[in-house]
Amino acid sequence: MRGRSTLARGLPLPAPASEGHPQTSDAAVLRALLPYVWPYRLRVAAALALMVAAKLATVGVPVLLKVLVDALTPGAPAAAAWWAAPVALVLAYGALRLSATALTELREWVFLPVTESVTRAIARRAFDHLMGLGLRFHLQRQTGVLTRDIERGTRAVQSLVSYSLYSVLPTLVEVLLVLTLLGAAFGAWYVAVTLAALVAYVAFTVRVTQWRTGIRRQMNEAESISSGRAIDALLNYETVKYFNNEGWEAQRYDDSLLRLRRARMRTQASLSLLNVGQQAIIAVALVALLWHAVAAVQAGAMTLGDLVMVNAFLLQLTMPLNFLGVLYREIRQSLTDLARLFDLLQQPLEVRDAPDARPLRVSGPPEVRFEDVHFAYERERVILRGVSFTIPAGRTVAVVGASGAGKSTLARLLFRFYDVGRPGDSAGAGRILIDGQDVRTLTLDSLRRAIGVVPQDTVLFNDTIEYNIRYGRPEADFDAVREAARAAHILAFIERLPQGWQTVVGERGLKLSGGEKQRVAIARTLLKDPPILILDEATSALDSVSERAIQGELRRLARNRTTLVIAHRLSTIVDADEIVVLEHGQVIERGTHAALLAAGGRYAQLWALQHSAAAAAEPVAAAAGDHDGNQVA
Template identity: 60%
Template sequence: MRHHGEAAPSPSTPPPSSPAPARPVQTDWQALRRLFPYLWHYKWRVIAALLFMVGAKLANVAVPLLLQRLVDSMTLRPGDPRAMLVVPVALLLGYGALRLMTSLFAELRELVFAKATQGAVRSIALETFRHLHSLSLRFHLERQTGGMTRDIERGVRGIESLVSYSLYSIVPTIIEVALVLGILAVRFDAWFAGITGCALVLYIAFTVSVTEWRSQFRRQANELDSAAHARAIDSLLNYETVKYFNNEAFEARRYDERLEKLRRARLKSQTSLSLLNSGQQLIIAVALVALLWRATEGVAQGRMTLGDLVMVNAFMLQLYMPLNFLGVLYREIKQSLIDLQKMFTLMEREREVDDAGGARPLRQLQAPPTVRFESVGFAYDPARPILRQLSFEIPAGKTVAVVGPSGSGKSTLARLLYRFYDVQQGRITIAGQDIRAVTQASVRQAIGIVPQDTVLFNDTVAYNIAYGRPGATQAEIESAARAARIHDFIAGTPAGYETMVGERGLKLSGGEKQRVAIARTLLKDPPVLIFDEATSALDSANERAIQAELQGVARNKTTLLIAHRLSTVVDAHEILVMEAGRIVERGTHAQLLAQQGRYARMWELQQSGAEESAAAQEMDAVHSHGSGGAGRMFVSPA
């Protein structure tokens, strides 16, 4: 069953009526506060980096001061012997040393702080990854993988950009501005500091206001970029469906529509950037002319020396060079904060299914446990109940089968047992323990499932089988494969167990994927088993062979068998017939046939259909084995 929607409220355990919303990070300062603890974990490196940064700026500000003395020292009469002794030895070497110290301190700052930056990136990326795995199935059914991965990628990259631009550019520039204004005010009259200060205030105000106005275009471009990326990923993941319906041109048109919107948004962003840069250059040019006019006037009146003029010019060039990039820096910082907010918002998304406070692991099961569904009510959407006051028991070590038409709620039983969702009425217990009162990890550790739709990792066959119990030996992997009747086929391929299965296992046929899933579950060897249409993709011959293996494996397990084909449930200890979320019949195979009810009618219909297709299935099985294996497994594109 594939019903998605909202869970109905319940007096006993009120679930959210919609997917658990994220608590958005509202402001830039909140995003910075969220980031700070990750950096402060490396506080000594942060402090050392700040000290190196201050040292670099002190050395940088000292360069124009030394340049002023160098120029004034050159005002000697021709032939004065001091010209060759004092200037080259003292001032030139000092000038070179200050330049070297500026670069050296800057490199030391980056070297020291790199570990803090990369450590914070690693911690946040790992925490985001873990949080995504902790979110409910509803979130993952509704997400857009391409757009979400793009947001995470930009958020992680935004951390590096934010630290780089703020610590390496903005903060040093602020320190340098404060030092320069102080020197100008002390060494000369207040006009120099006033002109410089007013120009800086006007420059920053203009840059911030225009950049804030421009941010809407950048944000819109990012959203369109994520949408285009999500469209492309979704189309490529559904490659076969596109081919089935000959819709390559249709997919290209849809992708191009998003690219066209993205192009327009980026053009608006570039046009507004040109406006910003032009305004900044105008403010800088006016300020430089005013300062140099004031300095030139001072030299002409004898209040200032040529060295002072050179120093003022050097200060201004040195100061306005980084300010030229203030718009870019501010824009990148704002964008990094926006990207961080998106990622932190994702991290703040509340878990729809979470462990109760003080939840303990499921008590160790020394023997197969009894599983009970007690008056269970559940709905993905309040307007459409799925399960209605459902009660049944799977005795310890026994097999209970659930059958019924599509949409009756069969697969929902497995999802609730796994706690992908929580029940809204009643409760589910394992060995007498309410699964909502114990940890989710311990519940899932006790259950193994062979799902109807098997999705495999894009890795080797061995990896996918061993996923049931990471760390299993090769002998254990092969033993599970033998039990699932797939070992001989795998061993007969050129790469054997090291053969890659392709993305989502697309190089395997449906039956082969299902047999790998069976082997994976057999390797896990849990006390509770769920077979959700476990043999639905197999032909009759393989179904009978694997069914015998599954019966042997389930002999000492508590097993829930969900099936559509009734031939797979005839040996169950009890069979439940579901319809519209209720159990309408129950009993053994023989008892249900004797009742001449819904089960008997379903059996009659399936048996008549089976007789008509049996010969064709047998021929398919013979052809499959004669050609070396079923379907598409490990078929080269060539």
């Protein structure tokens, strides 16, 4: 099974569509789907053979019914052989009907692994691709809309494979067999009327279904918007409450539901029109053929058994014809949904391994060097302008500056969430080196395994505390997980909880306080044990006591690692080996804490501002503490 997943990741996809609505053609979707089915070609061939056998048995039923009726017709000659006797015919009739059903079910059983495997391969491909897309893509997309597109697309794979390979083909085989028997037994007129009805039916179905495709797409978009708004509001539950905007969100959701209702009503109305038109075509054909057959029986040109056989053939043909319309509608809808998924899969990977990428090679704490780094999230919005500095092996360098100066951008570039330069243009944008190796020449997996990040905004999985800490190194034993929690000063908190390590933290960790979430983030980074450490405001959500305790652990952790600290509170980086001050994307000062204070530049101004603000806040905090204490007393 692992080999199949690997194969699926290398399979082709349709040519990329233009930005916006899905434009991938039906032929491109089918071409992209075929390689997923090809590894199971022997099983597909077996299923097709069973399908043909089942249809032969199905078509044989009306023939036996004709022989049986003729044998029982008064005045008919006696049976010439034992197998033509009524009892034998009845038994054969029952055996044929049973074998048709049994062969059909056997075909379903033989083909089911193909459907499930293809669906699994494409779903895995979609997940791998989405996880490989850059941070820029995920910041621009709504999670709810994205998950709906993936859900509908993978469901469409199952429908399309099933309908195409063992529903459409059986229907066509059955139609061909019935037309052949009608022509051989009763003449070209019956074939002509049946073919005319079939062509009219298919043409009408195709034309109306093509018209309905646009309506279906509008309904899908309305459904995605509705689902996305609901999920977005639920994910931001606290923000909604903070601003008393429950009514606003409910009204936005209701507006999207109203648009969805209108789209569904248009879809149903067009479906009703299609069904009525299809049945009208079939009814006209039935009347014409039966009228001609009845006249032939009255004239003695056909037997009563022939009339019964023609009627049975027509009824038998009506069912696949009707089902063919349903199949076409389903296939069209599946192609629409699958095209949207394939268009999503054609989103280019902004950051990917170079063709000759090699693993990162380090033998200890490496040196990290930023050389004349330029970067812009958008071509017109430049963030970094020629930033250069070095983090010596095993040392700690802190980067400070006002909001928007580009501090966190440096961490994202080192981790390769983005590559240096402007979007689509990295020429002359500088480079980032780890022990002399340009990060763009390294495999993403080896690079990111060597870097541990404690982010400012910690998001946890909706799982247990143990799972979230163990996520730093899933194969670690419990003793290592417990030691990481102890080092992050969260062990005592975990062991006081009623469910201990099995406490579920809630979606995005909302059941924990900001400080508790941040300590979990520190613990899982400690468990990862990387040679390069990025601390992006790692203690910003902690109280002063916890901050001092964890700062001591982080300093001990950084002794044997190359550490980049992104800091806003300057008191947390006074022990850094070097401090780099950024302003408007450029390095304006660098040095130790003492040297920068003595220089009296921008860093000294920031230090003075923070200390004056902290001094002003102390009396207020003391008063609040006395007030709270009096209340408790």
